[in-house]
Amino acid sequence: MTTTANRADHSPRLDTILMVEEFIKENSGEYKKTELWNNLPKKMMYQTFMKIIDYLISSNKIGADAEGYIIWIYNPELYKKYAAREDLRIR
Secondary structure, eight states, X not given: OOOHHHHHTTOOOHHHHHHHHHHHHHTTTTXXXXXXXXXXXXXXXHHHHHHHHXXXXXXXXXXXXXXXXXXXXXXXXXXXXXXXXXXXXXX
């Protein structure tokens, strides 16, 4: 039986998520997952790191190239530019 404490063991805090986001933005395309984890400014459990990576992928903030390097892809300004175009609206 899993207790509440066990389920929350690897739940990342907001400051940790933001730290990983910022590190990826600054180092986009330089590291694969394990290298990225090893070079973070603050150490964390790999399971916690993977939850953050899964979240960032599902929210379309990061992606990986063909070789597995993690890349920051989120660009809200570009989204706003194209979202405002009438000819690109979903009908």
